[in-house]
Amino acid sequence: MTDADGGVRGRRRGQGELEGEVLSTLRTAPGQASAAWVQEQLGGGLAYTTVMTILTRLLAKGAVTRERAGRSFVWLAASDEAGLAAMRMRRVLDGEADRGAVLASFVTALSPDDERVLRELLEEAGDDGTDS
Structure with a gap:
């Protein structure tokens, strides 16, 4: 051009x-x-x-x-590029009526490595630091 x-x-x-x-x-x-x-x-x-x-x-x-x-x-x-991508993902999710279906579809499309990272992040987020 x-x-x-x-x-x-x-x-x-x-x-x-x-x-x-x-x-x-x-x-x-x-x-x-x-x-x-x-x-x-x-x-x-x-x-x-x-x-x-x-x-x-x-x-x-x-x-x-x-x-x-x-x-x-x-x-x-106020955010890095990963934060910007996360904002885009949340905006898409917020625009859908069936959030569960969107999340399920997203998770099933992840590679095994990405799924492992997601599981680790969810475990960390769920760990409140107490021993019960």
């Missing part, structure tokens, strides 16, 4: 991929960061408005926080 100036455009990234890149970039910031800083760190290939859209989506998902700084905002990662 070429752009209007005859240069080669980069491949089009999906929304989830962009969110992950923006979140990863924010996590490398020495503190709160402006949208312009995020855009610069991503190499300038994204429009400022695209960066703002992604940051606003991440804010709605609880993956970032923001504070007013003058006439704009500064942003801070």
